[in-house]
Amino acid sequence: MITVDKPTVRKPDALLSVVIPVYQEGSHIGNSIRTIENVLKDNRIVYEFILVDDGSTDNTWNELKKSAYGNDKISIIRLSRNFGKESALCAGLEYAGGDMVLVMDGDLQHPPEIIPDMVSIWLNEGYDVVEGIKHSRGKENIIYRLCAKFFYFLIYKSSDINLGKASDFKLMDRKVVEAWKTLPERAIFFRGMSAWLGFSRKEIKFDVAKRVNGKTKWSLFRLIRLAVNAITSYTSMPLHCITLLGVIMFFGALLMGIQTLFMKLSGRASDGFTTVILLQLIIGSAIMTSLGIIGIYLTKIYKEVKARPRYLISDYIRGGDDKC
Numbered sequence: 001m002i003t004v005d006k007p008t009v010r011k012p013d014a015l016l017s018v019v020i021p022v023y024q025e026g027s028h029i030g031n032s033i034r035t036i037e038n039v040l041k042d043n044r045i046v047y048e049f050i051l052v053d054d055g056s057t058d059n060t061w062n063e064l065k066k067s068a069y070g071n072d073k074i075s076i077i078r079l080s081r082n083f084g085k086e087s088a089l090c091a092g093l094e095y096a097g098g099d100m101v102l103v104m105d106g107d108l109q110h111p112p113e114i115i116p117d118m119v120s121i122w123l124n125e126g127y128d129v130v131e132g133i134k135h136s137r138g139k140e141n142i143i144y145r146l147c148a149k150f151f152y153f154l155i156y157k158s159s160d161i162n163l164g165k166a167s168d169f170k171l172m173d174r175k176v177v178e179a180w181k182t183l184p185e186r187a188i189f190f191r192g193m194s195a196w197l198g199f200s201r202k203e204i205k206f207d208v209a210k211r212v213n214g215k216t217k218w219s220l221f222r223l224i225r226l227a228v229n230a231i232t233s234y235t236s237m238p239l240h241c242i243t244l245l246g247v248i249m250f251f252g253a254l255l256m257g258i259q260t261l262f263m264k265l266s267g268r269a270s271d272g273f274t275t276v277i278l279l280q281l282i283i284g285s286a287i288m289t290s291l292g293i294i295g296i297y298l299t300k301i302y303k304e305v306k307a308r309p310r311y312l313i314s315d316y317i318r319g320g321d322d323k324c
């Protein structure tokens with residue numbers, strides 16, 4: 001059984017950890033941090049920042065060091081290479097020490113103005129998770145929007161959890177973070193896993209702002225990889241679909257068998273060449289696709305069995321340490 005050794009005290013001076021994964025955001029990350037910090041200060045929220053540089057190759061790390069210099073509220077972590085947003089988030093969550101932890105993006109697409117509302121919901125209404133829900137998805141092209149819809153539809157159908165408007169803008173109570181840390185899998189899909197955790201939740205709507213600068217890191221390929229990873233981490237539905245397909249094809253085979261026998265016995269067996277070719281193609285592609293799906297799960301098992309760490313840290317500068 002999992003027990004939480006540090007019960008949260010919900011008091012106005014509770015510590016808020018702001019975890020931000022940062023990748024190639026050198027041009028504006030300093031500004032983002034200042035903007036968020038101003039909102040926190042104006043609302044007298046006690047805070048710390050955990051900023052995780054996800055192996056950026058631009059000046060992000062230097063910018064983070066500049067922001068952290070002389071500011072004991074900012075801790076910065078540098079991963080040894082680009083591990084992906086989910087792993088960077090994971091690193092941040094493991095280093096966050098607050099009574100509540102807020103996860104957000106570094107490009108100000110998650111509006112900092114609603115942080116005080118989120119904190120106040122946690123403080124006064126007693127919810128364990130305050131989730132930012134996308135009221136409008138901001139500017140996205142039509143293909144991206146359709147793909148996202150299809151992806152969320154698949155997840156919803158296979159697991160009954162609606163992630164359609166969910167985002168990675170979330171405030172979590174310490175006990176939720178502790179529970180998250182007990183999830184052992186290597187392949188992480190933050191949104192799905194945090195939905196799986198449960199706990200009392202309240203949604204808060206926000207409009208996705210325009211990116212302050214730079215561009216999104218999600219190429220079509222990365223998105224497809226994320227989608228496949230998310231679906232296979234989350235549900236074994238595709239495997240059941242293979243079984244279903246097999247059963248359907250079995251009934252098809254019965255019908256075709258009866259028809260073929262009938263043709264044979266009535267002396268008309270010579271034609272049907274088209275049927276044979278069609279059957280070969282259909283069965284061949286069904287088997288290939290099924291093997292592919294099984295292969296994806298096999299790879300996942302292989303990766304989990306290898307049990308490599310989710311990320312590696314090359315530098316860590318804790319708030320208050322001597323930073324040069």
Ligand code: UDP
Pocket residue numbers: 020021022023024025054082083084085086088104105106107109215216217218
């Ligand atoms: N990010 C990251 N590692 C990556 C890609 C993105 O840490 O490999 C961070 C990025 O710096 C940002 C957040 O994840 O803070 C969201 O990324 P982005 O804005 O590119 O995604 P979008 O808002 O378009 O979904």
Ligand code: MG
Pocket residue numbers: 105107109211216
């Ligand atoms: Mg963004």
